[in-house]
Amino acid sequence: MDTLVLLPSFIKFFGKAKNHSSSPANLAIVFLAFVINLAFALSLLCFIVMHSSLVSSNTTSIEVYEKKRTVRWKYDLGRKKNFEQVFGTNKALWFFPLFSKEDLDSIPALHGLDFPTC
Incomplete structure (x- = not known):
């Protein structure tokens, strides 16, 4: 989200850099903030994709190798x-991070002792 908010400032960054109308410190701050936010957003996206695939296949990261x-x-x-x-x-x-009473009664895996298999 921060990356999208910084995108207009990042686009203005190139115009100001070309015209030399802004101080180098301001340009560096905008550039670094955008690049760091973009790197953080992409790493979070990778984690979301990885964990979504783990949830959909009912595995942990260790069980992937097994x-x-x-x-x-x-x-x-x-x-x-x-x-x-x-x-x-x-x-x-x-x-x-809560479960309803009905889930605790109907999903045995929530107790951590019995895991259904196919």
Whole structure:
């Protein structure tokens, strides 16, 4: 989000640099802020993509290496069930680290002792 906010200033940066109408310190600050924000945004995007694929396949980052040796991962229940095991079935609680009473009763994996297999 910060990168999008800084984008107009970054575009003006090239016009001011060409005309030498701004101080070098201001130009350097705008340039560095944009580049650092862009690098941070891209790294976060990579983490989001990686963890989304882990949730959709019902694996952890360590289990990815174990999964390479098997034909079909036995804990992969399908994208919808995998997502519900992590986030629960109540859509209102998806952005909070909470589970509803119904989820605790109906999803055995939440207790950490029994994990359903396909």
